[in-house]
Amino acid sequence: MTRRHKLTLARILIAFALFIAAELIPLPGIWKLCAFLVPYFLVGWDVLWRSLQNIAHGQVFDENFLMSVATIGAMCTGEYAEGVAVMLFYQVGELFQSVAVGKSRKSIAALMDIRPEYANVLRDGESVEVDPEDVAVGEIIVLKPGERIPLDCVVTEGSGSVNTAAITGESVPRDVTVGDALVSGTINMNAVLRAQVTNIYADSTVARVLDLVENSSERKARTENFITRFARVYTPAVVFAALALALIPPLALGQPWATWIHRALVFLVVSCPCALVISVPLSFFGGIGGASRRGVLVKGSNYLETLSKAAAVVFDKTGTLTKGEFHVSAVHPVGMSGEELLALAAKAEKYSTHPVARAIAAAAPAETEENPADTVEELAGLGVRANIGGRRVLAGNSRLMEAEHIAAQGGEGDGTVVHVAVDGTYAGFVVITDQVKEDAAPTIARLHRMGVKAVMLTGDRRVSAQAVARELQMDEVLSDLMPQDKVSALESLMEKTGGAVAFVGDGINDAPVLTRADVGLAMGAMGSDAAIEAADMVLMDDRPSRVAEAIAISKRTMRIVYQNIVFALAVKLTILVLGAAGYANMWLAVFADVGVAMIAILNALRAMKVDGVGQ
Amino acid sequence: MKKVYRLKDLDCANCAAKMERSIRKLDGVNDASVNFLTQKMTVDAEESRFEEIMDEVVKLCRKVEPDCVICR
Numbered sequence: 161m162t163r164r165h166k167l168t169l170a171r172i173l174i175a176f177a178l179f180i181a182a183e184l185i186p187l188p189g190i191w192k193l194c195a196f197l198v199p200y201f202l203v204g205w206d207v208l209w210r211s212l213q214n215i216a217h218g219q220v221f222d223e224n225f226l227m228s229v230a231t232i233g234a235m236c237t238g239e240y241a242e243g244v245a246v247m248l249f250y251q252v253g254e255l256f257q258s259v260a261v262g263k264s265r266k267s268i269a270a271l272m273d274i275r276p277e278y279a280n281v282l283r284d285g286e287s288v289e290v291d292p293e294d295v296a297v298g299e300i301i302v303l304k305p306g307e308r309i310p311l312d313c314v315v316t317e318g319s320g321s322v323n324t325a326a327i328t329g330e331s332v333p334r335d336v337t338v339g340d341a342l343v344s345g346t347i348n349m350n351a352v353l354r355a356q357v358t359n360i361y362a363d364s365t366v367a368r369v370l371d372l373v374e375n376s377s378e379r380k381a382r383t384e385n386f387i388t389r390f391a392r393v394y395t396p397a398v399v400f401a402a403l404a405l406a407l408i409p410p411l412a413l414g415q416p417w418a419t420w421i422h423r424a425l426v427f428l429v430v431s432c433p434c435a436l437v438i439s440v441p442l443s444f445f446g447g448i449g450g451a452s453r454r455g456v457l458v459k460g461s462n463y464l465e466t467l468s469k470a471a472a473v474v475f476d477k478t479g480t481l482t483k484g485e486f487h488v489s490a491v492h493p494v495g496m497s498g499e500e501l502l503a504l505a506a507k508a509e510k511y512s513t514h515p516v517a518r519a520i521a522a523a524a525p526a527e528t529e530e531n532p533a534d535t536v537e538e539l540a541g542l543g544v545r546a547n548i549g550g551r552r553v554l555a556g557n558s559r560l561m562e563a564e565h566i567a568a569q570g571g572e573g574d575g576t577v578v579h580v581a582v583d584g585t586y587a588g589f590v591v592i593t594d595q596v597k598e599d600a601a602p603t604i605a606r607l608h609r610m611g612v613k614a615v616m617l618t619g620d621r622r623v624s625a626q627a628v629a630r631e632l633q634m635d636e637v638l639s640d641l642m643p644q645d646k647v648s649a650l651e652s653l654m655e656k657t658g659g660a661v662a663f664v665g666d667g668i669n670d671a672p673v674l675t676r677a678d679v680g681l682a683m684g685a686m687g688s689d690a691a692i693e694a695a696d697m698v699l700m701d702d703r704p705s706r707v708a709e710a711i712a713i714s715k716r717t718m719r720i721v722y723q724n725i726v727f728a729l730a731v732k733l734t735i736l737v738l739g740a741a742g743y744a745n746m747w748l749a750v751f752a753d754v755g756v757a758m759i760a761i762l763n764a765l766r767a768m769k770v771d772g773v774g775q
Numbered sequence: 776m777k778k779v780y781r782l783k784d785l786d787c788a789n790c791a792a793k794m795e796r797s798i799r800k801l802d803g804v805n806d807a808s809v810n811f812l813t814q815k816m817t818v819d820a821e822e823s824r825f826e827e828i829m830d831e832v833v834k835l836c837r838k839v840e841p842d843c844v845i846c847r
Contacts, residue, residue, distance in 0.1 A: 261788075434788065441811065441812060
């Protein structure tokens, strides 16, 4: 509670005591009114004053005005006690609401509070505590156990483990040692480390994450916009209904004025839209806060809304469903030993940085280092031509073999195939495959259980793409796509699919696809600017299971949003009907208003508790 | 030019929406948003008249929600 809250509380308590006194002391006629006016003005002067101010400013349908009219109306019809009580309740409700919203806002903000307070920089041999913003790239910082890592850096001294939960949602600590990169916002657990800063604060992961989450409530979901528009119409509509209720029955049907004016005043109390207006964005804020706790950063509540309606999730293959780590899975030599074939291929591809070449080098026998290739010529899109110990070696794809008029074998099967020929004679082929991530298959299964289609999009050959797709039980595979074809492939899929289409990629050469999809999720984005820029959601680690988790969180958040909307509207409508029929008095109306707001706020808070939603 | 301001004692979500709407209508304001949850206001307005426009913004906010203070 702030000072202002405490002051209001004191005012309410004193007014309440005076109200009881006025109720109990028997006073004749006008004196009774005066006795009630004291607590009324004490508790309600600010409401009355603001409504006067607002009328002067031309803002009529404001809750202060409505409450003033309702309570003054009650006084005029002789219901002194009710007039004061309604004002009292209204103020209690406002106070409750203000405290509750403030608390929940703080607790959600605390979820996202990963801002490092300070950095210990080594300057002139001494450790100085400074603001992380004042540290330059290249400086050495000291990280003590239990401290939050203030800037992105690389360990130069010491080894220990780091808790990355705040950034990635992964609770198992990661072991780090000299040469390992540390991500800002994570927590150094048990050792004193020294590290060299690689990014200034503004470019550090923690600053980017905070920036993204804090701005997320600016992109509003359609539901949110609907509520804001609805509130604009709702209040005037109910006020006019109240006016009609006060005038028509007495004038047209000769009913008693007092009864109908009283019923109209109930309408005025119900016409405040605050419960709705607050609970919907608060639910989204909670959902986004909770998601960020699980390593899923959402750029706006509109994306959370769209994701909850996803009918299909399109995955990029390499690096998203597969590890992007290639291994030699089969060697088929012709006329030489497997080791010899691998050694030749490795020597020929030695200077290539392509992951396939790396995989061959890793599998080749150790003596490959001796007798390197004399000359190596890269043939773009085909392979390499090398001179090794006087032998002319070709290593590359089947098109290279065709171009050189060499009859290649095999070629059908999983993975990428590298053919080798020596002095114009076919020497065999090596198969390199990527490994599917452990949690890819369970993720696809979970998506299916949620009724979401899983599609794979890849530049790989059809055969290897289908092998992976079969293993994972994908619903559809789109293969052999050049980077520029991926967008049109996605577009035709979006046309075919009824609902929203989400795309998951690692941001490497699929940024346009990320942008084009209804919701683009960038995976493993710790450090990749392009991906963070292009995507609508960012998954901080590279496990596909986060995708299913994100969908589950979005669905839950939307459920809470709809619960709040339906509940608040239903209660308000019920009170309106009861009020018109004469069954609800103003007390009930205020209770309903305040109660609905409180329950909606509490319900909205559930959206941020996402533990267990992910499983 | 775009600037972000912290808001103190912004207590009513509906008022935040009202403020946002009326600030957007101000002459010289390109875009504005009032975020009730983070208690922040973003104003994007003509650079040459920025302070002048902000004075207007403050006046407007006081009209909608007298308790709310803009930390400039």
